[in-house]
Amino acid sequence: MSIRHGLLALLERGPRYGSRLRTEFEARTGSTWPLNVGQVYTTLGRLERDGLVVREGVDEAGHVLYALTDDGRAELRAWFARPVERTDLPRDELVIKLAMAVGAPGVDVRAVVGAQRRHLSEAMHTYTRLRARALSEAPAHPDEVARLLVLEHLVFRAEAEIRWLDHCEARLLRLAEATAAEPPQTPPAPPV
Template identity: 50%
Template structure:
């Protein structure tokens, strides 16, 4: 999960009260269906930043002696602003797949169609797995989990369509250009025949 997404995800988890670090990690992974694993070090690093920026403050210890954190008024305002601000294209994480294909196209030693086929196979496998999970999900499941599964399925459908397009584009560009760009005749050859014919 991208660093900024972890930041906002953690901040949102404080909506129902104070929490400690490991609890935040467990709830974050639970809300995202385990699809975004975050290590405990990243949780505490992000918490430190949230405290530093005035979005979170310490709130004593729980009965087990674990340090609790809670959202501040400033943090709540920032979270509300985040909810209401659309995600712009420049805010989305870079696509490693798009970068990989761009690099592979420029490398004469790489069979780009093989790269695309291997990725398509993997993307289809993932989509099949997520579709099975969605199909067998109990309607009583947490709606956030169902929506996350839908998002993953739709994203993979889109990725597979893009891979098909990328492969077709590469193949079209690699075809011999003789048919589309015929070799021009020697200058003046046909024009002189017309004049004297």
């Protein structure tokens, strides 16, 4: 997730201070990816160092305001224009867990798959309820539409992972059937 670019996008609307950026980021993403305010200020410091934002005075409450520079606007336009690369895939704990469980002594891989499927089903129901609520509010404001897009992403991602778990279970059943059908191997005869 690019917090750096997310903050630049929020600053496109005008100067903001750190905790307001945090609040707007969380509102825009439906609080799916909460930010630590320290992380926001650290990122703002790096953006300032890189010449993408500048400090632009203080507001009436004494908060330091940050604003985009021309280089910041150019970086933001370039970010929106380029596709998100999927070549640097993060490690997925579920994939690692299943890969390690296959053939591990005393592990029922189907039970692992079942537990994950139940968890995803519950999460998907929650996301679907939140999505239905957001749709019933007739989203007309960009922040509401942004929140809806995030919720829909979570629904679709959970659906895709459930389909993948179904595939894993089918493959594991075929493996179990093939293993059961193999004749038992007799140990080689000792040399005479």
